[in-house]
Amino acid sequence: MSGLQVFIQQLLNGLVIGSGYILIATGLTMVFGILEIINMAQGEIFMLGAFFTYALINAFGMSYFTAIPIAVVLGLLLGMVLYKTTIKRLIGKDHLTTLLVTFAVSTLLMNLAQLIWGSTPRNIPSPLQTAVEVGGIYLTWQKIVMVFAVVVIIAVMALVINKTMAGKMIRACSENKFAAGIVGINVNKVYLGTFILGCSLGALAGPLLGPITYVFPSMGQAIGIKAFVIVIVGGLGNIPGAIAGGVVLGIAESLGAGYISAEWKDLIGYLVLIIVLMIKPKGLLSKEEM
Amino acid sequence: MLVVKDLSTYYGNVRALEGVNFTINDGELVSLIGANGAGKSTFLKTIMGVLKPVHGSIAYNNEEITGLPPHVIVEKGIVLVPEGRELFGEMTILENLELGFFKNKNKEQGNYKKLLAQMYKLFPILEERKSKKARTLSGGQQQMLAIARGLMSEPKLLMFDEPSLGLSPVLIKTVMDTIKTLNNNGLTIILVEQNAKMALKLAHRGYVLETGEIVLTASGEALLNNEQVKQAYLGI
Numbered sequence: 025m026s027g028l029q030v031f032i033q034q035l036l037n038g039l040v041i042g043s044g045y046i047l048i049a050t051g052l053t054m055v056f057g058i059l060e061i062i063n064m065a066q067g068e069i070f071m072l073g074a075f076f077t078y079a080l081i082n083a084f085g086m087s088y089f090t091a092i093p094i095a096v097v098l099g100l101l102l103g104m105v106l107y108k109t110t111i112k113r114l115i116g117k118d119h120l121t122t123l124l125v126t127f128a129v130s131t132l133l134m135n136l137a138q139l140i141w142g143s144t145p146r147n148i149p150s151p152l153q154t155a156v157e158v159g160g161i162y163l164t165w166q167k168i169v170m171v172f173a174v175v176v177i178i179a180v181m182a183l184v185i186n187k188t189m190a191g192k193m194i195r196a197c198s199e200n201k202f203a204a205g206i207v208g209i210n211v212n213k214v215y216l217g218t219f220i221l222g223c224s225l226g227a228l229a230g231p232l233l234g235p236i237t238y239v240f241p242s243m244g245q246a247i248g249i250k251a252f253v254i255v256i257v258g259g260l261g262n263i264p265g266a267i268a269g270g271v272v273l274g275i276a277e278s279l280g281a282g283y284i285s286a287e288w289k290d291l292i293g294y295l296v297l298i299i300v301l302m303i304k305p306k307g308l309l310s311k312e313e314m
Numbered sequence: 315m316l317v318v319k320d321l322s323t324y325y326g327n328v329r330a331l332e333g334v335n336f337t338i339n340d341g342e343l344v345s346l347i348g349a350n351g352a353g354k355s356t357f358l359k360t361i362m363g364v365l366k367p368v369h370g371s372i373a374y375n376n377e378e379i380t381g382l383p384p385h386v387i388v389e390k391g392i393v394l395v396p397e398g399r400e401l402f403g404e405m406t407i408l409e410n411l412e413l414g415f416f417k418n419k420n421k422e423q424g425n426y427k428k429l430l431a432q433m434y435k436l437f438p439i440l441e442e443r444k445s446k447k448a449r450t451l452s453g454g455q456q457q458m459l460a461i462a463r464g465l466m467s468e469p470k471l472l473m474f475d476e477p478s479l480g481l482s483p484v485l486i487k488t489v490m491d492t493i494k495t496l497n498n499n500g501l502t503i504i505l506v507e508q509n510a511k512m513a514l515k516l517a518h519r520g521y522v523l524e525t526g527e528i529v530l531t532a533s534g535e536a537l538l539n540n541e542q543v544k545q546a547y548l549g550i
């Protein structure tokens with residue numbers, strides 16, 4: 025492999041991981057933008073999305089492609105249960121309370137998964153694991169499909185948010201809840217809708233990333249914190265910022281692992297956070313300079 | 315049309331309204347005046363369902379609406395043009411107007427185009443700038459958009475909270491003329507103002523609010539000639 029090939033290979037691997045981060049972080053930042061809650065359990069929703077897929081394939085003999093939408097629906101239902109039991113009560117509370125409570129939820133979900141599936145890493149059998157080679161660069165179909173899926177989802181979301189009435193309701197609520205209420209928007213419904221959409225995005229990352237990594241109960245922890253980092257780097261509540269942040273973090277990690285040391289991979293993410301926040305305290309895509 | 319009885323609203327332990335009685339009949343224009351911090355906005359927000367009263371009742375066309383959420387209140391035809399406009403600044407002018415029509419989302423949409431054309435006729439600047447973000451408008455234009463957004467909700471009772479705030483005298487006159495015309499066309503209006511003289515001249519009746527309590531009520535003209543009002547609010 026030439027130096028350039030290695031570089032491109034690392035870049036593409038970073039893009040793949042980054043696209044997974046994008047799904048998880050976009051859900052997280054949307055929820056923050058509307059509910060003003062940082063959901064520390066978002067990583068566990070991702071983990072459960074992966075385990076649901078694993079279980080549907082192994083226990084019910086479903087195909088990978090049938091299991092994905094069902095896993096996402098299960099993630100959505102889980103989101104609904106979380107909203108009705110916990111999240112609803114956190115709206116308007118201070119950030120320390122919301123962080124602590126959602127952190128408790130994340131611990132609960134992780135231990136529940138541990139109880140059900142144990143801690144042995146599992147593998148999601150995907151039919152897309154065959155590799156393709158282009159000009160000395162190797163990628164599995166899984167990685168290619170994942171990146172395309174994320175691109176399509178983002179395009180659809182952009183369309184929904186900018187053009188549909190549901191999107192206008194979401195934007196209205198994120199800008200001014202008082203005004204949204206007095207023009208007739210049921211703000212509580214928008215809270216619920218946004219939260220379950222955020223959970224669905226997180227859950228979808230599970231079956232997409234699962235076959236690339238492995239599936240285990242604590243897999244959501246590191247990625248949950250990274251999504252949190254991305255959301256801050258991108259600017260709280262800023263969806264384009266979360267997308268940019270996801271790509272940047274994925275690529276920075278991959279290049280760092282390739283050129284410095286694999287052990288440095290996670291450290292690099294936090295380094296990126298600190299640097300970005302030093303230069304742009306309001307986030308990557310903020311217009312205001314320091 | 316609207317009968318408010320013994321209404322009290324608190325912010326935590328802080329009293330903002332105490333035992334307010336207030337009535338407005340079909341087709342009336344009623345002004346509510348009072349100093350800064352008297353509780354005028356609190357009163358409108360309580361009617362709108364944004365704030366929950368600790369006691370008292372609000373009846374609208376003989377139906378109890380106390381404690382209903384804002385999106386239900388607006389569906390009944392009570393609409394607020396809030397203090398400080400409260401527009402969706404990052405959304406276009408057209409989107410703001412569209413959201414004004416939001417409460418009709420489940421009903422026939424035929425009225426939308428008709429109402430929109432009316433708004434553009436009333437405030438031509440809104441049509442000119444319809445695809446610009448609302449925050450790019452000047453203060454006066456924003457007030458017009460706020461009024462138009464309110465009218466897009468097809469109000470039966472329209473409540474204005476300090477529509478003259480921050481506007482030049484010329485613009486204030488435009489806004490007040492608009493309010494008068496709307497009332498002449500049959501719309502029932504509650505006008506909250508710190509600018510008491512202007513508000514009372516326009517109104518059929520007026521109420522004076524002081525530290526959360528109604529201290530006076532009479533016809534607009536009688537209040538303009540009232541010694542107490544002259545001293546406290548008209549600076550005479």
Ligand SMILES: Nc1ncnc2c1ncn2[C@@H]1O[C@H](COP(=O)(O)OP(=O)(O)O)[C@@H](O)[C@H]1O
Pocket residue numbers: 325328329330348349350351352353354355356357
């Ligand atoms: N969000 C709030 N929290 C606590 N106190 C408030 C709040 N809003 C208003 N108040 C208080 O309630 C009183 C009435 O306020 P307001 O209704 O805004 O008066 P006005 O509209 O007549 O100027 C004031 O003393 C004000 O300080």
Ligand SMILES: [Mg+2]
Pocket residue numbers: 354355356397475476
């Ligand atoms: Mg006020």
